Amino acid sequence: MSVRIGVFICHCGTNIGGIVNVPEVVEYAQTLPNVAFTEGNLYTCSEDGLSSIRNNIKEYDLNRVVVASCTPRTHEILFRQNCELAGLNKYLFEFVNLREHCSWVHMEAHDDATLKAKDLVRMGVAKVSLLTPQEDLSTDVIRACLVIGGGISGLSASLTLASQGYHVALIEKKDRLGGLLKDINRVFPSNEPSSHLLDPLISSSSKHQNIDVYLEAELIDVKGFIGNFTVTLRQNSKTKELKVGTIIVSTGAQELQPVGSFGYNRFDNVMTQLEFEQRFKSDFDGLNRVVMINCVGARIEERKYCGRFCCITGMKNAILLKEANPEAEISILQRDIMACGKIFEDYYRTALEMGIRFIRYNVDRPPDVTGSDNVADKVRVYHELMGKDIEIDVDAVLLTTPLVPGEDNQKLSRIMRIPVGNEGYFLEAHQKLRPVEFPSDGIFLAGCARYPTDISECISQGYAAAAKAAIPMAQGQVITDAFTCEVDPSRCSACGRCVEICPFGAIDWADWKDLKGKTRSVAMVNPTECKGCGLCSSSCLSSAIKLKGFTDEEILAMVNTV
Amino acid sequence: MPALELKAEVEKLLHDNKLNLCFECGKCSAVCPMLDFYGEYNYDRSPRGVVERLSFNPEKIDDESLWYCLTCQACTFFCPSGIDFQSFMTDLRELLLKNGFKKHAFFCSVCGRYFMPKKELEYIKKILDGKKSCEYMYVCPECRKKDYAEILHRMAHWPKQSIKKA
Numbered sequence: 159m160s161v162r163i164g165v166f167i168c169h170c171g172t173n174i175g176g177i178v179n180v181p182e183v184v185e186y187a188q189t190l191p192n193v194a195f196t197e198g199n200l201y202t203c204s205e206d207g208l209s210s211i212r213n214n215i216k217e218y219d220l221n222r223v224v225v226a227s228c229t230p231r232t233h234e235i236l237f238r239q240n241c242e243l244a245g246l247n248k249y250l251f252e253f254v255n256l257r258e259h260c261s262w263v264h265m266e267a268h269d270d271a272t273l274k275a276k277d278l279v280r281m282g283v284a285k286v287s288l289l290t291p292q293e294d295l296s297t298d299v300i301r302a303c304l305v306i307g308g309g310i311s312g313l314s315a316s317l318t319l320a321s322q323g324y325h326v327a328l329i330e331k332k333d334r335l336g337g338l339l340k341d342i343n344r345v346f347p348s349n350e351p352s353s354h355l356l357d358p359l360i361s362s363s364s365k366h367q368n369i370d371v372y373l374e375a376e377l378i379d380v381k382g383f384i385g386n387f388t389v390t391l392r393q394n395s396k397t398k399e400l401k402v403g404t405i406i407v408s409t410g411a412q413e414l415q416p417v418g419s420f421g422y423n424r425f426d427n428v429m430t431q432l433e434f435e436q437r438f439k440s441d442f443d444g445l446n447r448v449v450m451i452n453c454v455g456a457r458i459e460e461r462k463y464c465g466r467f468c469c470i471t472g473m474k475n476a477i478l479l480k481e482a483n484p485e486a487e488i489s490i491l492q493r494d495i496m497a498c499g500k501i502f503e504d505y506y507r508t509a510l511e512m513g514i515r516f517i518r519y520n521v522d523r524p525p526d527v528t529g530s531d532n533v534a535d536k537v538r539v540y541h542e543l544m545g546k547d548i549e550i551d552v553d554a555v556l557l558t559t560p561l562v563p564g565e566d567n568q569k570l571s572r573i574m575r576i577p578v579g580n581e582g583y584f585l586e587a588h589q590k591l592r593p594v595e596f597p598s599d600g601i602f603l604a605g606c607a608r609y610p611t612d613i614s615e616c617i618s619q620g621y622a623a624a625a626k627a628a629i630p631m632a633q634g635q636v637i638t639d640a641f642t643c644e645v646d647p648s649r650c651s652a653c654g655r656c657v658e659i660c661p662f663g664a665i666d667w668a669d670w671k672d673l674k675g676k677t678r679s680v681a682m683v684n685p686t687e688c689k690g691c692g693l694c695s696s697s698c699l700s701s702a703i704k705l706k707g708f709t710d711e712e713i714l715a716m717v718n719t720v
Numbered sequence: 721m722p723a724l725e726l727k728a729e730v731e732k733l734l735h736d737n738k739l740n741l742c743f744e745c746g747k748c749s750a751v752c753p754m755l756d757f758y759g760e761y762n763y764d765r766s767p768r769g770v771v772e773r774l775s776f777n778p779e780k781i782d783d784e785s786l787w788y789c790l791t792c793q794a795c796t797f798f799c800p801s802g803i804d805f806q807s808f809m810t811d812l813r814e815l816l817l818k819n820g821f822k823k824h825a826f827f828c829s830v831c832g833r834y835f836m837p838k839k840e841l842e843y844i845k846k847i848l849d850g851k852k853s854c855e856y857m858y859v860c861p862e863c864r865k866k867d868y869a870e871i872l873h874r875m876a877h878w879p880k881q882s883i884k885k886a
Binding site: 495510516544 | 768
């Protein structure tokens with residue numbers, strides 16, 4: 159069957175039409191090889207434009223469609239679906255970006271923009287002739303989820319999924335559930351014991367029929383892809399294999415031990431906030447003069463981030479001390495106070511009202527903790543505005559330290575092929591638009607494993623990750639785009655570049671029998687995991703990898719017409 | 721009043737006027753007209769400087785820096801924490817005078833009551849440069865009012881024509 163192309167050129171209101179001479183481009187497109195029909199539309203994406211595409215596919219017997227308009231980012235799916243409605247395979251469609259690649263960037267040069275638009279349309283037409291029909295891939299999803307880490311985020315995620323009827327395997331490194339929150343005495347802003355919050359969650363998840371809890375378990379290996387992961391874990395020196403459809407990473411973080419700074423380890427009464435909460439639960443006798451030093455090990459050259467809630471943690475402990483003994487002198491040495499949002503702003507005000515003193519210090523002239531033997535008794539701090547040193551007598555010094563990434567993060571990142579950021583925390587797929595997902599499908603992220611988050615945020619991220627993980631499990635199958643990579647095994651030299659470069663871990667080794675019957679190891683792309691980014695195909699030294707929809711022939715055909 | 725008791729009084733004033741709500745944003749210092757007025761700026765005399773210094777050394781009150789404030793309320797208007805610095809300053813000066821710290825204060829030449837800080841008076845004299853200075857400058861508003869009232873009272877009995885002539 160001969161190729162019959164329909165070219166639809168959009169004015170996009172005045173976005174394209176105001177700069178590019180669209181009628182001229184339409185007329186020009188008519189002269190291109192294999193073009194059977196051309197049309198200019200005011201808005202091709204409107205129902206008028208879409209029905210015109212559908213009608214003309216039938217009337218002119220079109221078997222390829224080119225739309226030259228705004229951007230494939232938002233509109234490619236729409237036009238593909240429209241082709242499908244008219245009975246045309248949706249992969250026989252090509253998008254030409256006339257707005258963002260042409261009219262918007264050449265607003266001052268109308269004639270040149272029209273010339274460029276013609277070039278772009280010609281390239282699109284050259285490529286679309288070579289496209290072949292493709293089918294979407296679909297794979298089944300196992301209705302079970304692996305939750306790594308039994309802290310507050312992991313518990314929230316597990317319970318949400320389990321209550322929706324999905325099976326959950328909850329693995330925890332320690333011998334108890336609850337994570338970091340278990341070590342905390344009281345939680346802000348209500349100052350209630352953390353057990354009030356945690357105990358109901360722990361008991362209901364331990365009892366839940368859909369949740370299997372694996373304590374003291376270690377993740378060894380993860381194989382497979384969305385819908386079909388095979389997880390190996392070690393528990394009591396026995397290994398166990400689980401089959402799950404999705405994974406939620408909620409491994410949390412740990413408190414920084416500021417070894418060597420501000421007399422930590424040297425003086426007995428210098429401790430971190432978390433150590434204070436474990437040592438003094440409700441009896442604060444002998445703590446009448448307390449100095450807290452904020453931003454210890456945070457917002458410095460080697461650790462640039464803010465701990466986000468350490469200021470509030472310090473205020474909480476200061477308020478507890480002040481409530482127990484209103485005469486106590488509590489000073490917080492701070493660099494800035496991070497108390498945004500309604501409740502925390504109010505909490506800060508409460509602390510100020512109670513007479514807790516906040517003194518600002520400069521990172522270049524940090525406070526100095528001095529003492530004799532192993533007891534610190536004085537803190538000297540430079541008051542920036544007064545321009546002089548101030549001495550404060552102390553009974554105890556509390557160091558407010560930020561959370562630091564879990565020590566297993568690097569290992570987990572290797573096992574699951576999920577990215578870790580510069581700071582050592584896991585990196586989500588998009589910081590604004592995809593906050594609880596990883597770039598690889600089927601793996602989600604919640605809580606302090608992503609960055610320091612307070613309890614309510616941990617819970618909401620746990621819920622969010624659970625909601626996201628439930629989508630493929632509820633659908634029962636995942637459908638993936640057909641434009642994926644394919645390895646020609648006869649050309650593969652097994653150099654391994656593609657295996658290393660793939661950001662989604664979609665390429666793995668497989669045995670392949672060549673024509674002479676000899677078996678050798680070659681790279682193989684799993685189409686379910688492949689996102690069609692093309693990194694492997696452009697890095698392949700022997701041109702063995704082909705990205706469907708962007709083959710060498712198609713790209714060169716475009717280049718040749720320029 | 722013994723020193724310890726005075727210190728407690730100052731601390732009570734700080735607390736009652738909610739001065740510990742200050743989070744050192746510095747808006748009060750930015751809007752303080754003292755710079756325009758005296759022509760020089762000093763952290764110790766600015767509202768937040770006074771608050772910060774007193775909160776560390778409430779016993780150190782025989783200090784000139786407490787007598788610079790003009791009690792104009794500009795800082796009170798702008799304070800995001802809602803601190804009424806002006807009323808604190810008035811209370812504090814009252815406490816100081818009660819305890820005999822009088823060397824920076826100026827008293828009405830008629831009734832002998834506290835009128836204004838010496839610093840302020842000196843400055844007003846400097847602006848006027850002795851040209852139009854009159855005795856009213858040293859008289860508190862109360863006494864001035866009383867004085868006027870007496871004159872007006874006397875004028876009320878004058879015949880109408882004589883007022884016209886005058």
